[in-house]
Amino acid sequence: MEPNLDLDRDIPVLDWTPHLAVRMEGMKSSAIRELLKLTQEPDIISLAGGMPAPEFFPLREIEEACRHIIRQDGAKAMQYGATEGHRPLKEYLATTAHKYGVPAVPGNVLLTNGSQQALDLIGELFINPGDFVLTSRPTYLGAIQAWNAYQARYHTVNLDDDGMVVDEIEHAYEKALADSGRPPKFIYVLPNFHNPGGTTLPLERRQRLAEIATKLNLPVVEDDPYGELRYEGEDIIPISTLIPERTIYLGTFSKTLAPGLRLGWIICPEILMQRFVQAKQGADLHTSTFVQYVAGDICQRGLLKPHIKRLRQVYKERRDTMLDALAEFWPEGSSWTHPQGGLFLWARVPEPINTKDFLQEALAEKVAYVPGVNFYPNQDGGHNAMRLNFSYCAPDLIVEGIHRLGAALKKTLGY
Amino acid sequence: MEPNLDLDRDIPVLDWTPHLAVRMEGMKSSAIRELLKLTQEPDIISLAGGMPAPEFFPLREIEEACRHIIRQDGAKAMQYGATEGHRPLKEYLATTAHKYGVPAVPGNVLLTNGSQQALDLIGELFINPGDFVLTSRPTYLGAIQAWNAYQARYHTVNLDDDGMVVDEIEHAYEKALADSGRPPKFIYVLPNFHNPGGTTLPLERRQRLAEIATKLNLPVVEDDPYGELRYEGEDIIPISTLIPERTIYLGTFSKTLAPGLRLGWIICPEILMQRFVQAKQGADLHTSTFVQYVAGDICQRGLLKPHIKRLRQVYKERRDTMLDALAEFWPEGSSWTHPQGGLFLWARVPEPINTKDFLQEALAEKVAYVPGVNFYPNQDGGHNAMRLNFSYCAPDLIVEGIHRLGAALKKTLGY
Numbered sequence: 160m161e162p163n164l165d166l167d168r169d170i171p172v173l174d175w176t177p178h179l180a181v182r183m184e185g186m187k188s189s190a191i192r193e194l195l196k197l198t199q200e201p202d203i204i205s206l207a208g209g210m211p212a213p214e215f216f217p218l219r220e221i222e223e224a225c226r227h228i229i230r231q232d233g234a235k236a237m238q239y240g241a242t243e244g245h246r247p248l249k250e251y252l253a254t255t256a257h258k259y260g261v262p263a264v265p266g267n268v269l270l271t272n273g274s275q276q277a278l279d280l281i282g283e284l285f286i287n288p289g290d291f292v293l294t295s296r297p298t299y300l301g302a303i304q305a306w307n308a309y310q311a312r313y314h315t316v317n318l319d320d321d322g323m324v325v326d327e328i329e330h331a332y333e334k335a336l337a338d339s340g341r342p343p344k345f346i347y348v349l350p351n352f353h354n355p356g357g358t359t360l361p362l363e364r365r366q367r368l369a370e371i372a373t374k375l376n377l378p379v380v381e382d383d384p385y386g387e388l389r390y391e392g393e394d395i396i397p398i399s400t401l402i403p404e405r406t407i408y409l410g411t412f413s414k415t416l417a418p419g420l421r422l423g424w425i426i427c428p429e430i431l432m433q434r435f436v437q438a439k440q441g442a443d444l445h446t447s448t449f450v451q452y453v454a455g456d457i458c459q460r461g462l463l464k465p466h467i468k469r470l471r472q473v474y475k476e477r478r479d480t481m482l483d484a485l486a487e488f489w490p491e492g493s494s495w496t497h498p499q500g501g502l503f504l505w506a507r508v509p510e511p512i513n514t515k516d517f518l519q520e521a522l523a524e525k526v527a528y529v530p531g532v533n534f535y536p537n538q539d540g541g542h543n544a545m546r547l548n549f550s551y552c553a554p555d556l557i558v559e560g561i562h563r564l565g566a567a568l569k570k571t572l573g574y
Numbered sequence: 575m576e577p578n579l580d581l582d583r584d585i586p587v588l589d590w591t592p593h594l595a596v597r598m599e600g601m602k603s604s605a606i607r608e609l610l611k612l613t614q615e616p617d618i619i620s621l622a623g624g625m626p627a628p629e630f631f632p633l634r635e636i637e638e639a640c641r642h643i644i645r646q647d648g649a650k651a652m653q654y655g656a657t658e659g660h661r662p663l664k665e666y667l668a669t670t671a672h673k674y675g676v677p678a679v680p681g682n683v684l685l686t687n688g689s690q691q692a693l694d695l696i697g698e699l700f701i702n703p704g705d706f707v708l709t710s711r712p713t714y715l716g717a718i719q720a721w722n723a724y725q726a727r728y729h730t731v732n733l734d735d736d737g738m739v740v741d742e743i744e745h746a747y748e749k750a751l752a753d754s755g756r757p758p759k760f761i762y763v764l765p766n767f768h769n770p771g772g773t774t775l776p777l778e779r780r781q782r783l784a785e786i787a788t789k790l791n792l793p794v795v796e797d798d799p800y801g802e803l804r805y806e807g808e809d810i811i812p813i814s815t816l817i818p819e820r821t822i823y824l825g826t827f828s829k830t831l832a833p834g835l836r837l838g839w840i841i842c843p844e845i846l847m848q849r850f851v852q853a854k855q856g857a858d859l860h861t862s863t864f865v866q867y868v869a870g871d872i873c874q875r876g877l878l879k880p881h882i883k884r885l886r887q888v889y890k891e892r893r894d895t896m897l898d899a900l901a902e903f904w905p906e907g908s909s910w911t912h913p914q915g916g917l918f919l920w921a922r923v924p925e926p927i928n929t930k931d932f933l934q935e936a937l938a939e940k941v942a943y944v945p946g947v948n949f950y951p952n953q954d955g956g957h958n959a960m961r962l963n964f965s966y967c968a969p970d971l972i973v974e975g976i977h978r979l980g981a982a983l984k985k986t987l988g989y
Contacts, residue, residue: 162781162811164675173819175846178759178793180702180724186852196656213649221652225640234628237636237832241611260579272687272858279857283723287595301859308698308856309595344593362577378593396577404588417652419863431590437601441719442694443687447862448834 182288182310194529204560207527209354209502210551215473216417217457217466224456232452240448242436244270244424248455252410252424260400261408267429269439270446274384274411274423276439278305281345281380281407283438284431286311291335291343295323297505297534297541299354299382302347313536314343320496322360323348325368332375345378345407350398352385352501355534355546359499362395369401379406384423385501387415387467390475392499404428412454414502414550415467420450474502480554481547481561488565490572495547502550505531507543508568514545520571524563597703597725609944619975622942624769624917625966630888631832632872632881639871647867655863657855658847659685659839663870667825667839675815676823682844684854685861689799689826689838691854693720696760696795696822698853699846701726706750706758710738712920712949712956714769714797717762728951729758735911737775738763740783747790760793760822765813767800767916770949770961774914777810784816794821799838800916802830802882805890807914819843827869829917829965830882835865889917895969896962896976903980905987910962917965920946922958923983929960935986939978 194207228236243249246265253263271277278301286292288310294302296315303313314335316327328346335343348368350360360368372379381398399408411423425435439445457463478498485495485506492509508514515530531541549557609622643651658664661680668678686692693716701707703725709717711730718728729750731742743761750758763783765775775783787794796813814823826838840850854860872878893913900910900921907924923929930945946956964972 162675162777162815164811164815166672166675166677168677170677171819172845173793173843175793175843175849178700179849180698180700180705182702183699183849183852186849186856208654210654213653216649216652218644218648218652221648222641222644225644226637229633229637229640233633233636234631235834237631237633237834238628239623239625239828239833257581260577260581262581262583262585272862275856276858283595284598285593285595287597290595305856308853366577378588378590396579400577400579404586413654417864418654419650419652421858421860421862428588428590430587434590434594434598434601437598438723441601441690441723442857443691443836444716445836447687447836447865449832450862450865 182308185310186307203522203525203527204552204556204563205527206547206549206552206560207529208551209548211414211418212473212550215470217462220457220462220466221417221453224453227456228449228452236449236452238448240445240451242440242445244268244446245448245451245455247459248451251455251458252426256426259394259396261397261426262403263426264429267427267432269425269432269435270451271423271425271439272421272443272446273413273418274382274409275301275305276442277409277423277425278302279308280425280435280438280442282306282309282311284434285344285378289339290341291339292345292347293328293331293335293343294347294536295353295356296536296539297355297531298347298536299349300534302382303536312339315536318353318356318358320358321364322350322353322356322358323364323368325364325371328368328371329375332377342375343377345380346372347380347382348398349382350395351383352388352498354501355503355505355529357496357498357501357504359395365395365398365401369398372402372405377405380409381406382409384409384411384414388471388474388502389500390471390478399426415463415470416454416457420454422446422450422454474550477549477554477557480557481549484558484561488562490565490569490574493568502548504547504549506545506547508545509572510543512568512571513542515542517571520567521564524567526560526563528564597723600725601722618937618940618942619967619971619978620942621962621967621975622944623966624963626829626833627888627965630885632877635872635877635881636832636868639868642871643864643867651864651867653863655860655866657851657860659683659861660863660866660870662874663866666870666873667841671841674809674811676812676841677818678841679844682842682847684840684847684850685866686838686840686854687836687858687861688828688833689797689824690716690720691857692824692838692840693717694723695840695850695853695857697721697724697726699849700759700793704754705756706754707760707762708743708746708750708758709762709951710768710771711951711954712770712946713762713951714764715949717797718951727754730951733768733771733773735773736779737765737768737771737773738779738783740779740786743783743786744790747792757790758792760795761787762795762797763813764797765810766798767803767913769916770918770920770944772911772913772916772919774810780810780813780816784813787817787820792820795824796821797824799824799826799829803886803889803917804915805886805893814841822846830878830885831869831872835869837861837865837869889965892964892969892972895972896964899973899976903977905980905984905989908983917963919962919964921960921962923960924987925958927983927986928957930957932986935982936979939982941975941978943979
């Protein structure tokens with residue numbers, strides 16, 4: 160065999176299917192991410208994604224932090240680091256968690272590549288093929304995508320305007336036990352400003368969930384990407400405060416600092432940390448040392464909190480703009496959640512309209528949203544609902560987008 | 575249940591063992607990473623790790639790139655990005671691969687969090703529990719750690735001074751078939767400056783490996799973290815050039831730019847790319863947009879190649895220093911590989927000495943290395959060998975470290 164270096168040579172095409180692992184059979188690309196590609200044409204008003212407002216990224220602070228870090232700690236920030244993460248950043252995150260009564264110490268904080276990696280590591284630690292996870296319907300799709308890779312199955316409980324209907328958990332547990340012959344692996348909950356629901360779980364439901372999880376001996380995965388972005392009402396303590404011994408808490412800098420850094424964290428019982436570290440070592444050794452130093456610098460110089468305060472003002476205005484526009488432009492029979500924070504609300508349209516089909520009409524009007532069914536792990540609902548994002552577009556575009564959607568809805572309904 | 579916010583409250587300890595997935599039973603923390611923790615005391619001369627020389631990180635170039643990117647493309651560099659990676663960086667990597675005849679296009683390049691994530695994604699795509707992987711003995715431990723999470727098993731072929739003894743592959747294939755009832759999943763090979771062996775696979779062996787892989791219909795994973803760091807001899811074309819249709823090539827910026835960025839890449843057949851993208855979406859959505867923009871800026875401004883040229887001079891000097899010191903200070907009956915590049919050599923000590931036991935004596939003399947047995951996936955060899963790194967320590971420390979090891983060896987041998 161003589162090496163042929165011609166770049167245009169004919170190369171045979173291998174059939175890779177027989178080489179793939181069984182787990183790949185059920186794995187699909189995220190419907191949402193594929194949809195988002197379609198909706199990123201510049202003239203589309205996208206209420207579909209979950210992106211922060213790029214015009215408010217703290218670029219000056221990040222540039223300063225990069226310079227600081229490279230000049231003061233460059234050799235360390237560019238070197239291999241500990242799997243557990245950058246100690247000063249872990250200290251900051253543990254201390255921040257204390258204000259809600261979460262018993263965090265640096266030793267039970269693990270830095271991850273955004274919350275998505277935390278979800279993936281949780282799948283690796285807990286999910287055997289065919290195991291059940293208990294979650295709300297609708298729920299966060301990134302979690303489903305992460306756990307589908309471990310061949311998880313799902314039993315769900317309803318989401319009402321106060322979030323997960325926790326009293327349905329025991330019934331879902333029984334179904335999982337009946338279907339798989341073993342208990343489900345954990346309860347997945349988004350207590351603050353649910354994605355996609357926009358709902359907030361009241362303290363009483365958090366307490367009830369803690370009781371149920373303890374009674375059933377189930378771990379709880381508490382996903383809290385938006386907790387710092389509250390626009391009204393009082394903070395509610397996390398489930399981690401109530402049952403720290405069985406809760407894995409997930410936080411992220413993606414909504415408060417910048418998603419392009421890819422930086423999130425896990426707070427979990429110390430006894431479990433070694434397992435996460437083992438899994439993370441195999442997954443990618445550690446999260447970017449440089450990015451951790453940069454985020455740590457911003458946090459330690461006290462620049463994150465004022466930035467979050469500013470974001471709260473910006474996003475509150477956008478949320479209010481969207482709520483007002485919905486009230487003004489949408490047809491009777493529509494309804495929507497009133498999120499106290501976060502990036503999303505959940506809108507329901509009159510019965511004859513299927514939001515998956517209606518998307519074509521919306522796109523014809525150059526507006527995008529995510530159809531509700533995408534957030535149902537078993538595809539058993541959401542046909543008249545959609546997720547609307549209010550963080551990414553400027554207020555005038557939000558008004559225009561909601562207006563166009565309202566007009567298209569009315570047209571479809573025969574107004 | 576009333577919320578108790580006292581941080582010093584008594585918290586029960588949950589037994590998490592029954593909640594864990596089966597795959598966690600066989601998973602251990604990397605012996606090497608645990609060892610490295612012990613050897614990071616400041617007065618230890620560490621020839622153990624695989625770290626680049628921190629004094630040669632291109633900090634000025636990285637700082638400039640950060641400033642450029644944040645000022646010119648800040649809003650994009652901080653936002654969510656495509657799972658596939660940053661297009662200009664993919665173009666650069668594809669074009670760079672062309673000089674070796676690899677038929678790469680941006681569409682078959684995927685950015686990862688270092689090569690370690692590429693190894694993990696390969697495990698996810700291919701390995702069912704109990705599947706066999708064919709590799710050399712010794713081999714790279716990070717790969718074993720990644721694939722142990724997928725419950726892989728290993729059949730191995732020997733490594734001689736010309737690298738993997740490829741003619742043993744068919745026999746290993748037969749053993750895997752006999753033990754598992756199905757073919758092994760792929761051949762894992764480190765052709766350039768093998769870790770830990772320091773060996774380079776000659777062109778003839780690469781061609782033979784390509785023939786064998788084709789005959790057996792096996793994919794090949796070609797791990798090439800050090801290929802750019804050649805100190806003597808001519809570049810040899812990668813296996814990807816010979817059999818691009820069945821080779822998954824792994825590259826990284828960890829040794830040429832900085833490991834703290836955590837940036838590597840996969841080049842694979844385009845037909846397979848969608849599978850990697852699906853797996854990567856679930857794993858962490860995408861690699862840090864910011865870090866990709868920074869690396870892309872450095873590459874596009876032509877700053878990487880002169881930096882690599884400088885590194886080659888630095889590391890060549892350190893390699894030569896180590897080879898000279900070994901010849902001068904080590905006892906008769908010792909031998910070592912002569913690496914043409916990379917960061918490591920493989921040293922064998924006289925028969926009575928077990929390098930795992932001898933490590934205590936080395937540490938007493940404040941020198942660290944990694945015992946050979948750690949690189950044997952089935953722990954069936956390497957008892958008289960060790961891996962020595964020559965990239966991290968300055969030349970005077972290399973001499974001192976090899977001197978101390980030599981003296982301790984002689985003492986143990988009763989000189």
